[in-house]
Structures are given as structure tokens and as C-alpha cells.
Amino acid sequence: MQNAKDSFYMALRTRLTAINPDRTILLRGAVRPGILVEEAEAPFSQTPNDVFVLRWLGLARDMNLATTMAAETCEVIYQTCGTQSFGGLDRGRALSEMDEELSAMLQLTYTAKMNYAATPPAAMLTQVFWDEPVFGPVVINRDRLSRSVSVMVYSYQEQGE
Amino acid sequence: MASTWFSAPAPVAQRVRAYFAPVNRVSQTPVLFDPSQQGQFNLDAPPSPWISLGWIQDFVRKPASKSSVLLAGIPASPLEQVRETLQAQVSFQFLSWTKLTMALATGSQHMNVLAAASGATLSADGAQAVPAVIPLSGSTGTSILLASSDAAKFSPGSIVAVDADYTGQTGFVGNPVGGAYVRQALTDVDYIRRVTFNVVLVAQVAPTGLTLAAPLPGGSPATGAKVQAVTGFVDREGGSFYQEWSALFAMQGSQGERIFFHYPRLQTMSGAEEAVNPLNAKNNNSQSRVLLKGQFLALPVSDSLDGERVVCYRSFLPAPNALV
Numbered sequence: 001m002q003n004a005k006d007s008f009y010m011a012l013r014t015r016l017t018a019i020n021p022d023r024t025i026l027l028r029g030a031v032r033p034g035i036l037v038e039e040a041e042a043p044f045s046q047t048p049n050d051v052f053v054l055r056w057l058g059l060a061r062d063m064n065l066a067t068t069m070a071a072e073t074c075e076v077i078y079q080t081c082g083t084q085s086f087g088g089l090d091r092g093r094a095l096s097e098m099d100e101e102l103s104a105m106l107q108l109t110y111t112a113k114m115n116y117a118a119t120p121p122a123a124m125l126t127q128v129f130w131d132e133p134v135f136g137p138v139v140i141n142r143d144r145l146s147r148s149v150s151v152m153v154y155s156y157q158e159q160g161e
Numbered sequence: 162m163a164s165t166w167f168s169a170p171a172p173v174a175q176r177v178r179a180y181f182a183p184v185n186r187v188s189q190t191p192v193l194f195d196p197s198q199q200g201q202f203n204l205d206a207p208p209s210p211w212i213s214l215g216w217i218q219d220f221v222r223k224p225a226s227k228s229s230v231l232l233a234g235i236p237a238s239p240l241e242q243v244r245e246t247l248q249a250q251v252s253f254q255f256l257s258w259t260k261l262t263m264a265l266a267t268g269s270q271h272m273n274v275l276a277a278a279s280g281a282t283l284s285a286d287g288a289q290a291v292p293a294v295i296p297l298s299g300s301t302g303t304s305i306l307l308a309s310s311d312a313a314k315f316s317p318g319s320i321v322a323v324d325a326d327y328t329g330q331t332g333f334v335g336n337p338v339g340g341a342y343v344r345q346a347l348t349d350v351d352y353i354r355r356v357t358f359n360v361v362l363v364a365q366v367a368p369t370g371l372t373l374a375a376p377l378p379g380g381s382p383a384t385g386a387k388v389q390a391v392t393g394f395v396d397r398e399g400g401s402f403y404q405e406w407s408a409l410f411a412m413q414g415s416q417g418e419r420i421f422f423h424y425p426r427l428q429t430m431s432g433a434e435e436a437v438n439p440l441n442a443k444n445n446n447s448q449s450r451v452l453l454k455g456q457f458l459a460l461p462v463s464d465s466l467d468g469e470r471v472v473c474y475r476s477f478l479p480a481p482n483a484l485v
Contacts, residue, residue, distance in 0.1 A: 065170035065171075066169065066170050067167055067168050067170055109175065110415055125165070125167045125481075125482040126167060126480075129173065129415035154173070154415070156170070156416075
């Protein structure tokens, strides 16, 4: 299942780079696309603004099939205070922009499954696919707007995984 | 390590996509879909002459063929089966209202409401129309050249119908698709433009002519074709004409596999009907989406492979690396 999680993250990261190359984050001394996997980074006291954070939650498996299928819930969290140049008055627009970017990233609902533990990454036989996202309500915390979006991600467990 | 194959479970697909192509009503020739050559087509750009009608919902296939059992012996026991009737039905809902989806979802001919002439008598199909204008030579499927005085009669965002004058002929009329069957001579010179499928949106108007928002379904205006403004569409419950189209329904699986349902001849079998779906399922008084409901009867063709009469082909193109 790790391959499916990695493939999903890398697909979204690649798509975000094409959709909005300006959305970046300085992380561990490197400028990267503004999307990260929470469990693969050092714990942060507060979710960073203006980036997408993937958090893996539920897991279910269907073992009655010819190939076992896994279904994992991915929560995508993002928040913004708007920009300093507008004194934060554009925080609603900034959140809408992130809503649209996430929708665009998830629009094509599948990606090739890759093994990123190998060097170079190796293409596997199946594809990772997912449902349409479920957008949660906006949460307002003083000048910070945040949203959580839930996506069910499916994959088949291949031999050797 | 990954192996080079996997056992594919049943396909997982999200939606169904519909494509239609006109049957040549005069020669009764359907459009065939060849999975060996066309199976991997780009779902957003189907091969000609297939027209994408986008996603559909509530797609239901209903085989209605009946078999009976020949009994023999004492006590009687099944000797063999024979196919008594050959029939199938398809129903679904279109997610958009266009000229073609409306026509397919109505049981009869589908007409263009031509812009009415000033002071014309009221008519349920649209009144006597503003006279059509003649396109100039050099017109193409995306650009209609007109005299400046004629071009001034159109505006950007309007719809135009492009087809010939009606001159008293009987039989199927309309180019490139038979839009109606005329049983006895009529008097309306605009009749063919009322039923033609050769309609398109005007993107731009210049003194030299019209730039179209999409290609005309029939390509460059044919000799004798004229251009007339359209303000909407109308169809009727009743009449004797049945729409007949070739249909292709595609389901793309999560692993790249594809399922196609190809009906060479589909005829609309019910009158115009709509489904009203509230946008907010928790609030019955919310805004509602009005969907066109289509119900079709599949007609048989003779398969040139072995002469068998069939109504539908189901093709399956497996996922890459999947065991079969």
C-alpha cells in the first residue's frame, strides 16, 4: 500500500507543479512544490499556510477479489491567512484558489502505480485510482481559513508488495 | 518484486460516455464501431463521424430477446433452445440539453425554431421565418461568407441553420442527417432548415460573414444551402417519424480497460420525457436539474462475418498486463 500512497502523492505533486508552479514551500532547506505528506515530515506544531498537507487515515481491504484491493482515506488539509500585501483581506480568494487547484489535481482520477523505493522508480502493473473529493466546510480561526478534503484512494495489491 | 501480470478483478468504472453517429436513413446504413482499430480512441475526440454527447447517467441495458425450449420425449425434457424474438432496449439520462441530445430524447422529429418574420401568424412550431440568405462561394465548415447586407442580419451568440430550400420533395430530408421524413409535399420553403441538424452557434460577425463557434456538422455549406437564424428548438409528442442513430457507449475502467456497447441501430422508442433531480438532496425545494430521458429500441443488423442478425456488440479491451 505504500506504493499506492507514494504514487498518489507524486501524481498530485506533479500536477500541482503544472497548475501553479508558484505554490512552493521551503522545507528542510529545499524549495519544493507546495504539497507534502504529514507522516513523512518532522512533526510540526502548526500546519503550514498555503500548502497542501496529505494525511493518511482509514484503511479497508477487499480480499474476495482475484487481486486484493485496498481503500485508504486521504485527508487533504490546507489553510491560508491571505497575503501580507493585502493585509489578509484576500484570504477568502486565496482559499478559493487552493480549492480550485486541488480540484484540478484530482480531476483525472487515476495514476500509474510506481515503486519509489527503487532507484530509479519502477513502474508497476496496475493503476491507483480515487473517488471524487468530499470538501468539508471552511473552519475559521481568527484570520486563518482552513479546509479539510477527504479522498478515498484505491489500489490493487500486486505480487511482492 | 513485481511480476509481469496480475489477475484483474471486475472493472471499476465511474461513468458512462455516449457517442452517436447518424444512420443513413435512405440506404439504411449504420455506422460501425471497430474495436480492433478504434478501441483506443481518445474519449474526448472520437473518430469521425461519431459525435460525443458527454457523460450520461442511469445507463440501463435491457435485453428483451426471448428464447423458448423445444421439448421432446416422455416425460418431455428440453431438446434444444430456439431464439423466438430478438430485441434489446437502452435507457439513460443526458446531462446536457443540445440540439442532438434533445433530438435523441424525443420520439419524433426535432425542429429548429426559426427567427420569425415581422407580423407573422402565430404557430406552435415557430412562425413564418425571416427569409434565408445565400452563403457566398469560399464558405467553409467554420466560416460562412455573406454579403455585408446579409451579415448584418446576424449577431454574435446567435444560432444558424444551414441547409437547402424545400422544393416539394418527399422522403428523408436534411443534410448531413435525415431530420424528418416527408410523406406528402409541403408548402414551407424553410421546412428542411426547420428539421436540419446542420445548426451551429455564431462566434463572430463581420461585414464579410460569420465565424462559427464550432464546425458545421455537415462541413462546408452544400450547393443550394441557405443560412437562417434559429432562436431555439421544438419537438412534439406524436407524429410518425422515429429518430434512428448508431450508438456507442464507453466505460473506462480504473486499470485502463475499456468496455464498449455498440448498437448499430437505435431508434427512440418513447416520447419526450424529463427527469427532475434536486441539486440538494436534503432540500426538496432546492434548485433542480432537468435532465432529458432517452429510451431506445435496438434494431438488428446482419453481421457480415457470419450473417447472424444481432442488435448489439459488447467489446472488452482488457487492462494492460491483466490475465485474461
